Amino acid sequence: MSIKVENITHIYNEQMPYETTALDHVSVEIESGEFVGIIGHTGSGKSTFIQHLNGLLKPKSGKIYINGIDITEKKVKAPEIRQKVGLVFQYPEYQLFEETVFKDIAFGPSNLGLPQNEIEQRVYEALSLVGLDYREVTDKSPFDLSGGQKRRVAIAGVIAMKPEVLILDEPTAGLDPKGHKEILDMIKKMHKKEKNTIILVSHNMGDIAELSDRIIVMEKGKVVLTGSPKEVFKNADYIESIGLGLPPAMILMRMLKQRGKHVYTDILTIDQAEKQILNLLRSK
Amino acid sequence: MLRDITLGQYYPGESLIHKLDPRIKILATFIFIIELFLITEFIQYLWILLFLGMVIIISGVPLKFMLKGLQPLMIIIILTFGINIFMTKGEVLWTLGPLNITREGLHQALFMGSRLILLIIGSSVLTLTTKPIKLTDGIEKLLNPFKKIGLPAHELAMMMTIALRFIPTLLEETDKIMKAQMARGADFESGNLLKRAKSLIPLLVPLFISAFRRADELAMAMEARCYRGGENRTRMHELEFHYKDIIAFLVVLCLLGIIVWQRLR
Numbered sequence: 001m002s003i004k005v006e007n008i009t010h011i012y013n014e015q016m017p018y019e020t021t022a023l024d025h026v027s028v029e030i031e032s033g034e035f036v037g038i039i040g041h042t043g044s045g046k047s048t049f050i051q052h053l054n055g056l057l058k059p060k061s062g063k064i065y066i067n068g069i070d071i072t073e074k075k076v077k078a079p080e081i082r083q084k085v086g087l088v089f090q091y092p093e094y095q096l097f098e099e100t101v102f103k104d105i106a107f108g109p110s111n112l113g114l115p116q117n118e119i120e121q122r123v124y125e126a127l128s129l130v131g132l133d134y135r136e137v138t139d140k141s142p143f144d145l146s147g148g149q150k151r152r153v154a155i156a157g158v159i160a161m162k163p164e165v166l167i168l169d170e171p172t173a174g175l176d177p178k179g180h181k182e183i184l185d186m187i188k189k190m191h192k193k194e195k196n197t198i199i200l201v202s203h204n205m206g207d208i209a210e211l212s213d214r215i216i217v218m219e220k221g222k223v224v225l226t227g228s229p230k231e232v233f234k235n236a237d238y239i240e241s242i243g244l245g246l247p248p249a250m251i252l253m254r255m256l257k258q259r260g261k262h263v264y265t266d267i268l269t270i271d272q273a274e275k276q277i278l279n280l281l282r283s284k
Numbered sequence: 285m286l287r288d289i290t291l292g293q294y295y296p297g298e299s300l301i302h303k304l305d306p307r308i309k310i311l312a313t314f315i316f317i318i319e320l321f322l323i324t325e326f327i328q329y330l331w332i333l334l335f336l337g338m339v340i341i342i343s344g345v346p347l348k349f350m351l352k353g354l355q356p357l358m359i360i361i362i363l364t365f366g367i368n369i370f371m372t373k374g375e376v377l378w379t380l381g382p383l384n385i386t387r388e389g390l391h392q393a394l395f396m397g398s399r400l401i402l403l404i405i406g407s408s409v410l411t412l413t414t415k416p417i418k419l420t421d422g423i424e425k426l427l428n429p430f431k432k433i434g435l436p437a438h439e440l441a442m443m444m445t446i447a448l449r450f451i452p453t454l455l456e457e458t459d460k461i462m463k464a465q466m467a468r469g470a471d472f473e474s475g476n477l478l479k480r481a482k483s484l485i486p487l488l489v490p491l492f493i494s495a496f497r498r499a500d501e502l503a504m505a506m507e508a509r510c511y512r513g514g515e516n517r518t519r520m521h522e523l524e525f526h527y528k529d530i531i532a533f534l535v536v537l538c539l540l541g542i543i544v545w546q547r548l549r
């Protein structure tokens with residue numbers, strides 16, 4: 001499932017006094033099975049960008065190819081794209097509406113017109129992928145669950161459609177540290193198991209640095225940096241200058257360096273930081 | 285999609301019309317509507333057109349934007365036009381099957397159609413050039429005299445302010461939930477009436493839940509800041525009349541005078 005975005009521009013409220021150019025000639029390529037992280041300041045156009053990938057928004061100009069098919073063309077059927085590219089919105093728990101968890105997760109698959117036994121199978125799989133116990137929650141009202149559980153049910157609702165590309169827009173926003181870790185572990189596990197393409201929008205630099213094969217940095221509707229986490233975070237000063245943070249491990253190393261310690265600052269994860277600090281202590 | 289509704293939307297600007305006192309603008313709009321209904325002859329529309337054209341030019345709101353407000357009401361305009369053109373008896377000009385178009389009908393249809401269009405454009409000038417908050421402030425002030433007979437002017441204005449404040453929020457929310465359900469394969473556009481009504485459930489349930497949640501949060505926030513009705517409440521921006529308000533009002537009154545005089549003659 002390859003995605004190729006060519007030069008797309010999107011303008012909200014065109015020709016009104018408050019028009020905003022949310023995307024400004026954006027080009028991106030994403031390969032099958034890749035884990036891509038998207039970071040950028042609030043209002044940089046991340047959400048607008050990902051909504052183009054499953055045809056919810058149409059660009060003013062430019063092309064979007066999914067597996068070589070141009071989805072900006074009129075004749076392409078929306079349901080087909082939406083089945084292939086699953087999109088989990090920010091605060092997805094606000095879209096829950098059914099009486100039971102089962103029915104809510106089944107909403108997507110039944111819209112695909114699948115037979116009943118297949119739907120049941122998919123709800124079961126989706127629930128286990130998001131780490132919820134099928135028997136415990138299936139007949140419960142989604143509104144009786146905890147915040148973290150609601151969110152996982154909402155994510156399961158998209159996973160149950162078995163998209164080849166899964167896009168998550170700030171899936172951990174507003175969760176407590178435990179809920180945050182659970183969602184993240186779940187995404188990690190799923191990527192390992194399903195080998196699907198994942199696009200993760202997040203403000204948490206630590207998560208992005210650890211999980212992504214490639215990072216896309218957006219600023220004012222443009223892609224300003226892209227590359228592996230190592231490559232991207234080499235531009236630490238630039239990233240800070242556009243109002244973004246750095247991975248915690250990297251911040252720690254930069255502080256140690258400032259105090260005259262001999263450490264590398266181009267590290268991204270806690271594990272790497274641990275090694276560096278151990279080395280530092282041993283060399284004394 | 286939903287955001288394209290311009291009727292009742294504010295068009296930011298700094299023009300003279302924008303700066304007029306909302307009370308004057310509300311009263312002027314009322315008088316303008318009365319004027320429209322006092323008109324009996326086509327030629328008198330020239331006065332109205334002259335006045336409206338002047339106001340629109342001063343306001344700096346593009347005409348295109350004004351006309352967009354007509355779109356959602358097009359059905360009503362066409363219906364008015366249609367009923368008048370076919371239902372008026374008189375000298376027959378053309379015959380379309382069982383329907384006759386008469387000279388009087390044509391005249392009546394054009395007359396009524398113009399009145400409706402001018403009415404819509406005229407009143408949208410008010411909402412396009414006045415911030416909703418100012419508008420409700422003005423309404424509250426205008427209703428104040430009626431407090432004596434028990435009209436809860438402040439409460440009414442507060443309710444209106446809140447409602448206006450939440451229209452864009454709810455539209456945004458609707459847009460978001462719709463997209464989220466469409467991402468799960470929901471289809472809001474095709475099928476017969478029953479199917480379409482049913483397809484609204486995934487939209488309406490979350491929308492109501494969120495509206496109630498917001499109402500609850502707002503009530504809580506207002507109470508936390510000790511809000512308690514209108515008694516002895518002062519405001520941050522007191523409304524004041526200036527010379528420009530008086531002049532604007534005189535212009536509208538002049539127009540009324542001309543039309544009344546022509547009618548009485």
Ligand SMILES: Nc1ncnc2c1ncn2[C@@H]1O[C@H](COP(=O)(O)OP(=O)(O)O)[C@@H](O)[C@H]1O
Pocket residue numbers: 012013020021022040041042043044045046047048049
């Ligand atoms: N539905 C909309 N209507 C009008 N403007 C919008 C809409 N959605 C987003 N915008 C504007 O587009 C820009 C990009 O927004 P968004 O894509 O949500 O950024 P991000 O997800 O990176 O915070 C912002 O300036 C925002 O105000």
Ligand SMILES: [Mg+2]
Pocket residue numbers: 046047048090169
């Ligand atoms: Mg966003």
